[in-house]
Amino acid sequence: MTTTAPTDVVSPSAAAPEASPRGRLKGTLVGLGIAVATLLAGLAVPYVVTDTYRMSLLVEGTLLSLLAIGIGFLARHLGLISLGHGAFFGAAAYGVGIATTNWGWSPTTAVGFGVVVGTGFAVVMGLLVVRSSGFGFLMLTLALSQALYALSVQTSARPLTGAHDGKLLSYDRDMTFLGLAQRDVMNPGLFWPMAWIALTMCATVLWLVGRSRFGTTLEGIRENEERMRFSGYDTFGPRLVAFVLSGAVASLGGALFAINSGYVSPDILGFTRAGDSLIAALVGGFGLLVGPIVGTFLFVYAQANFNFGGNLHLFTGMALILVLVFMPGGITGSLQKLYHRLRRGRR
Amino acid sequence: MNAAQLLNGIALGSLLMVLSSGLAMIYGLRGVANFAHGALYMSGAYIAYSVSDRAGFWLALLVVPLALAVVGVLLELVFFRPLQHRSHIELGLITFGLALMAERLVVLIWGERTLRVTPPEFLQGTSNFLGVEYPSYRLAIIAIAVVLAAALVLWLRSTTTGLHIRAASQDIETAAIMGINVDRVSLVVVAVGSALAGFAGALAAPYIALDPGMGSAFLITVLIIVVVGGIGSIGGAMIAGMGLGVIQSVTTVWSPSVAVVVPYLALTIVLLWRPTGLAGKRVS
Amino acid sequence: MTIFEGRGLTVRYGAHVALDGVDIALEPGVVHGVIGPNGAGKSTFIDALSGRKRPSSGTVTFEGVDITRRSVRWRRRKGLSRSFQRTSVFGAMTVGDQLEMVARRNNEEDLGEIVRTLGLEGILDRVCAEIAYGTQRSVDLAIALIGRPKVVLLDEPCAGLVHDESVRMLQHVRDVCKERDVAALLVEHDVEGVFRTCDVITVLDLGKLLATGTPDDVRADENVIRAYLGSAA
Numbered sequence: 080m081t082t083t084a085p086t087d088v089v090s091p092s093a094a095a096p097e098a099s100p101r102g103r104l105k106g107t108l109v110g111l112g113i114a115v116a117t118l119l120a121g122l123a124v125p126y127v128v129t130d131t132y133r134m135s136l137l138v139e140g141t142l143l144s145l146l147a148i149g150i151g152f153l154a155r156h157l158g159l160i161s162l163g164h165g166a167f168f169g170a171a172a173y174g175v176g177i178a179t180t181n182w183g184w185s186p187t188t189a190v191g192f193g194v195v196v197g198t199g200f201a202v203v204m205g206l207l208v209v210r211s212s213g214f215g216f217l218m219l220t221l222a223l224s225q226a227l228y229a230l231s232v233q234t235s236a237r238p239l240t241g242a243h244d245g246k247l248l249s250y251d252r253d254m255t256f257l258g259l260a261q262r263d264v265m266n267p268g269l270f271w272p273m274a275w276i277a278l279t280m281c282a283t284v285l286w287l288v289g290r291s292r293f294g295t296t297l298e299g300i301r302e303n304e305e306r307m308r309f310s311g312y313d314t315f316g317p318r319l320v321a322f323v324l325s326g327a328v329a330s331l332g333g334a335l336f337a338i339n340s341g342y343v344s345p346d347i348l349g350f351t352r353a354g355d356s357l358i359a360a361l362v363g364g365f366g367l368l369v370g371p372i373v374g375t376f377l378f379v380y381a382q383a384n385f386n387f388g389g390n391l392h393l394f395t396g397m398a399l400i401l402v403l404v405f406m407p408g409g410i411t412g413s414l415q416k417l418y419h420r421l422r423r424g425r426r
Numbered sequence: 427m428n429a430a431q432l433l434n435g436i437a438l439g440s441l442l443m444v445l446s447s448g449l450a451m452i453y454g455l456r457g458v459a460n461f462a463h464g465a466l467y468m469s470g471a472y473i474a475y476s477v478s479d480r481a482g483f484w485l486a487l488l489v490v491p492l493a494l495a496v497v498g499v500l501l502e503l504v505f506f507r508p509l510q511h512r513s514h515i516e517l518g519l520i521t522f523g524l525a526l527m528a529e530r531l532v533v534l535i536w537g538e539r540t541l542r543v544t545p546p547e548f549l550q551g552t553s554n555f556l557g558v559e560y561p562s563y564r565l566a567i568i569a570i571a572v573v574l575a576a577a578l579v580l581w582l583r584s585t586t587t588g589l590h591i592r593a594a595s596q597d598i599e600t601a602a603i604m605g606i607n608v609d610r611v612s613l614v615v616v617a618v619g620s621a622l623a624g625f626a627g628a629l630a631a632p633y634i635a636l637d638p639g640m641g642s643a644f645l646i647t648v649l650i651i652v653v654v655g656g657i658g659s660i661g662g663a664m665i666a667g668m669g670l671g672v673i674q675s676v677t678t679v680w681s682p683s684v685a686v687v688v689p690y691l692a693l694t695i696v697l698l699w700r701p702t703g704l705a706g707k708r709v710s
Numbered sequence: 711m712t713i714f715e716g717r718g719l720t721v722r723y724g725a726h727v728a729l730d731g732v733d734i735a736l737e738p739g740v741v742h743g744v745i746g747p748n749g750a751g752k753s754t755f756i757d758a759l760s761g762r763k764r765p766s767s768g769t770v771t772f773e774g775v776d777i778t779r780r781s782v783r784w785r786r787r788k789g790l791s792r793s794f795q796r797t798s799v800f801g802a803m804t805v806g807d808q809l810e811m812v813a814r815r816n817n818e819e820d821l822g823e824i825v826r827t828l829g830l831e832g833i834l835d836r837v838c839a840e841i842a843y844g845t846q847r848s849v850d851l852a853i854a855l856i857g858r859p860k861v862v863l864l865d866e867p868c869a870g871l872v873h874d875e876s877v878r879m880l881q882h883v884r885d886v887c888k889e890r891d892v893a894a895l896l897v898e899h900d901v902e903g904v905f906r907t908c909d910v911i912t913v914l915d916l917g918k919l920l921a922t923g924t925p926d927d928v929r930a931d932e933n934v935i936r937a938y939l940g941s942a943a
Contacts, residue, residue, distance in 0.1 A: 226690030396526030
């Protein structure tokens with residue numbers, strides 16, 4: 080069952096070819112310009128959105144977007160769909176909680192530690208799963224991430240994770256996260272710049288990696304792994320590196336999420352959480368880097384507004400099915416298709 | 427460890443065996459790991475609750491597989507067949523969406539609280555089995571599941587439909603060229619697979635507590651079993667299911683924390699030692 | 711002077727013997743054809759030689775060194791390359807991108823020459839999945855030729871091509887082999903084409919070696935006539 084045909088969900092957008100290296104450099108510079116502009120424009124958001132609740136939703140969307148672009152990166156460049164990235168997000172969050180609360184580390188160091196923990200899990204899981212593809216990959220990432228969940232809610236893990244109660248973060252009043260005390264860190268308006276900078280930076284890095292020679296290698300592996308080996312390329316190493324990179328981005332999201340909310344819920348590693356981000360990314364569309372981000376903000380919006388009676392998953396499940404059946408490529412993919420059609424029509 | 431604990435393992439293994447053989451059947455034929463399999467199992471348990479409340483448990487054991495077979499037919503006709511030319515991953519994710527929805531639907535219909543089903547009266551006590559006093563109902567689970575598994579194997583081995591199923595699982599395109607009605611075979615397989623999942627749920631209902639998370643909790647275990655047993659291999663899934671049930675129950679006695687990770691450990695070991703699973707089909 | 715050699719290659723699938731103790735020796739600048747009826751073991755043979763399928767027994771040597779257990783990646787880096795019967799290209803990438811990608815890995819200095827030889831100049835910025843099938847076969851061949859490999863194993867390069875394309879493809883193979891002094895193995899279904907193109911021909915039947923020799927020798931070989939060409943030629 081080695082279907083090498085690219086799936087519709089992850090089919091790459093047929094980007095306009097940039098034949099000359101010069102065109103490529105120009106494209107990179109334009110992209111970087113857009114990234115800087117987006118970064119700066121985003122910093123103004125707290126001055127426009129004054130409502131604390133709305134602001135907190137934006138922060139949540141931004142942090143969950145880190146998880147989603149990690150998943151999206153793997154899907155776009157390797158055609159691998161992961162249900163396991165919640166593990167890195169969650170492991171990083173617990174890492175932060177344990178380092179601050181149990182060991183009395185400063186929040187800044189703890190966030191660094193959290194990212195290392197999450198990335199470490201990505202290395203271990205990556206070694207086990209990147210040889211597989213398609214369904215094998217999907218099931219293995221799900222199973223291994225659920226192993227972490229099963230461990231985290233064990234009674235014997237209570238001193239570390241708080242088991243089913245979750246973990247409340249506490250650290251000394253005079254300790255700060257990059258200058259913000261605990262009270263300020265939990266204030267979405269004050270925390271926003273950190274979340275936003277993290278997202279734009281990570282998105283830019285992933286974009287640059289995707290455009291690099293390494294990105295081309297990944298594309299080759301996605302398109303035809305066997306021919307890559309017969310062309311002299313190692314295919315295990317690059318896949319592992321890409322997996323770990325995407326895991327590291329998700330870890331950063333988890334670490335910041337923990338520090339911002341001051342609490343790590345056991346659901347963070349759960350089955351539905353794993354699905355949520357994948358669904359958000361899928362609905363947004365894998366074809367473009369911003370697809371998963373769009374999807375995640377939509378998801379956070381839906382969670383805040385349509386979650387009556389706890390029926391959110393009724394709607395997300397439905398949204399997933401509808402998108403897969405009727406608009407593979409997600410929202411951004413459909414917009415892109417529309418755009419190309421309009422442009423072709425004009426010519 | 428004593429005989430009762432071993433029997434607990436066999437009872438759990440029996441349920442896993444029935445459940446995973448259904449998943450393996452669908453996977454082998456359609457190439458899709460049905461993420462809604464846990465939801466089918468859960469629905470089976472909940473329907474069994476309602477039916478046995480009104481008309482008794484034995485009727486539930488009959489009604490549930492039939493109801494779930496109908497669900498399976500719908501699954502095949504609405505999703506699997508029309509979308510068979512899409513990538514398998516997409517179909518799998520659709521079943522994932524269905525699982526999410528089913529979990530909420532169960533809450534909407536039956537509520538979030540934990541429910542219990544009483545076993546039929548004559549199975550309520552304990553029986554003496556090989557010198558141990560053991561709950562009669564669990565012995566019944568073992569007996570029923572073993573008979574069912576044997577019947578399934580016999581059906582696949584000795585009937586024409588079984589032959590067609592095995593041929594189509596090997597290579598669905600070739601089977602179609604050879605004149606096997608693949609659509610019909612697939613319909614039968616998905617219906618039977620779903621019925622088996624529902625039956626396992628009904629059978630489990632008096633043994634476990636019913637809650638809306640029971641489906642996804644079992645789904646992971648069953649997915650692991652199917653990978654460990656060798657993807658698409660029904661025999662491999664049965665053996666792996668029974669083995670895992672026994673090992674897990676026995677480990678629980680020794681250390682509950684270790685028992686939780688037994689399936690994941692088994693998965694990791696099998697992946698490292700034999701990436702194709704016990705029955706040897708490739709994980710792809 | 712032999713550069714690449716297979717000795718006693720045997721491949722078993724369970725009880726079925728797909729390839730039974732076949733020998734072959736390739737020399738630089740010589741096009742060596744392999745023909746045989748369906749089920750003769752041609753594909754298994756090229757898989758065993760190229761490392762895609764590990765032989766149950768027998769050895770593969772390259773420049774006198776036993777490489778039977780080496781990875782395909784290692785082999786490619788040392789100058790052993792192959793193409794595929796079912797077109798194996800990088801569908802969503804442009805032709806130029808994928809050729810450059812492979813060229814980068816294999817230190818190809820003159821990619822332009824390969825592109826010109828195979829007539830791919832005009833389609834470098836086309837997405838590979840969208841070009842004609844015959845052209846995709848040329849891209850497949852180009853990928854195999856990048857990096858000046860010393861040995862090229864070609865698995866039915868003409869499969870699915872119409873007659874004219876097929877003639878041109880074989881001409882390309884012969885030209886490249888002679889110009890670059892490459893040892894080429896050509897597995898083909900098109901018997902007539904093989905006789906026209908190859909310097910040496912090996913005939914397989916039911917996994918066994920039937921005959922090896924010049925086209926004229928093979929044409930005259932009684933075993934070959936009886937088992938294979940009998941009805942056709």
